[in-house]
Amino acid sequence: MSAEASTRLAGVMGWPVAHSLSPRLHGFWLKSYGIDGAYLPLAVRPENIAGALRALPLLGFRGANVTLPHKEATLRTVDWVEPLARRIGAVNTVIVGDDGSLEGRNTDAFGFMENLRQGAPEWRADAGPAVVLGAGGAARAVVVALQDAGVPLICVVNRDRARTEALAADLGRDGAVGRIAVEPWQSRDEVLADAALLVNSTSLGLAGGPELEIALDALPKAALVTDLVYRPLETGLLKAAKARGNRTVDGLGMLLHQARPGFAAWFGRDPEVTPELRAAVLA
Ligand code: NDP
Numbered sequence: 001m002s003a004e005a006s007t008r009l010a011g012v013m014g015w016p017v018a019h020s021l022s023p024r025l026h027g028f029w030l031k032s033y034g035i036d037g038a039y040l041p042l043a044v045r046p047e048n049i050a051g052a053l054r055a056l057p058l059l060g061f062r063g064a065n066v067t068l069p070h071k072e073a074t075l076r077t078v079d080w081v082e083p084l085a086r087r088i089g090a091v092n093t094v095i096v097g098d099d100g101s102l103e104g105r106n107t108d109a110f111g112f113m114e115n116l117r118q119g120a121p122e123w124r125a126d127a128g129p130a131v132v133l134g135a136g137g138a139a140r141a142v143v144v145a146l147q148d149a150g151v152p153l154i155c156v157v158n159r160d161r162a163r164t165e166a167l168a169a170d171l172g173r174d175g176a177v178g179r180i181a182v183e184p185w186q187s188r189d190e191v192l193a194d195a196a197l198l199v200n201s202t203s204l205g206l207a208g209g210p211e212l213e214i215a216l217d218a219l220p221k222a223a224l225v226t227d228l229v230y231r232p233l234e235t236g237l238l239k240a241a242k243a244r245g246n247r248t249v250d251g252l253g254m255l256l257h258q259a260r261p262g263f264a265a266w267f268g269r270d271p272e273v274t275p276e277l278r279a280a281v282l283a
Contacts, residue, residue: 003038009060010266011040013052014067018043021281022065025259028280029271037267044070050077057100062266064094065259071137078104088140089170093262108141111258113149116226118257118273119249123224125149128196132156133188133212135163138228139201143171147178151197154178158202159185192219198241200227205235212237221245228254233282252278 003009012022018041026039042064044052049070054077056064066074071090075081078094079101085091091104116123130151132142135158146154158164161184168180183191192198198219204212206229214237219225225241230251238248256273264270 004036006036008035008037008062008267009040010037010062010064010262011042012065012067013042013044013049013070015043015045015069017041017067020067021255022067022259025256025277025281026263028277029263029269030267032276033267033269033271035267035269046070046073049073053077053094053102056094056102057096061096063096063262065262066092066094075104078102080104082106084109084144087171088137088144090137090140092258093265095262095265105261106141107258107261108138108254109145109148110261111254111256112142112228113145114257114260114273115251115253116224116249119226119253120224120247123197123247125151127222129153129155129194130197130199131188131191131195132199132201133204133214134158134201134228135160135167136201136203140167140171142199142201142228143167143180146197147171151178153181155181155183155191155195157183157185157188157191161185189215189218192216192223195219195223198223198225200229200235200237203229205229205237207231216240216244216246219244219246224249227251230255252281256281 012020023039023041030037046069074091081104085104085106088106093105093107095103130146132139143154156164164182168182172180225246226249227235227237228251229235233250241248
């Protein structure tokens, strides 16, 4: 990679950041579209995140993604937070304005929904309730995406009940669409009985970590199953769901689609998520 004064700059701030696939994915798009741009991994310690964000306009950066552990601190630092990011409670994309101000967005909900639509175009939001496992930052983005898509009932199941109740209190709305039901972790097998969608947004199933223990017997065969974990690409949950005939969508597409709005803002083109991109990111 060579850079000129005209080269458009962006990057990803994380701690650690070496594991991030974002440089590879933005790099693929920059090369494919022949754009004079660079996207860099930026290792930023938690105590330095505010200073690093403030340095973006000073260094001529057009913006950055932020990943763990910076998503909440970035929301508190930027000058303007889009309403969706405020609802979710985290920022993952920062855009530098012409005046040097920082705008914070959250593109995880967008990425989640675009991945579902690309992987399972036949899925309909009004087909029935969704069961969401987990109540962390990723689960919040999933719940907001499902509410906005028009899912009638979202059943959130998490080990730490206080966290589930906080999610429901923050995101629950009056009215039928997007109603949130809080269920105990012990009832995760039974709540599947009338689900049209099952989402794993816990970190269970991640390579090298504990497996997600769940019995899918009650899950209707017509239900769609998706996992946010994409290492491995086919998690234990997806393998079990596929074996009994459920349609599945893996989590890599969410990562790829969530990157699109940032790329478009920094580099001027809405990029495509293609099989070639998936292959390049997995290589
Ligand atoms: P958090 O750390 O905020 O949340 C972790 C979640 O996993 C919590 O709900 C936690 O439950 C649950 N969990 C962890 N260990 C256990 C266990 N032993 N038993 C039961 N539940 C457990 O992480 P995030 O919400 O940010 O991310 C969750 C996962 O989603 C990660 O694997 C992440 O990599 C993935 N992700 C994927 C994305 C993509 O683009 N595909 C985007 C964002 C995230 P509790 O509250 O009880 O601790």
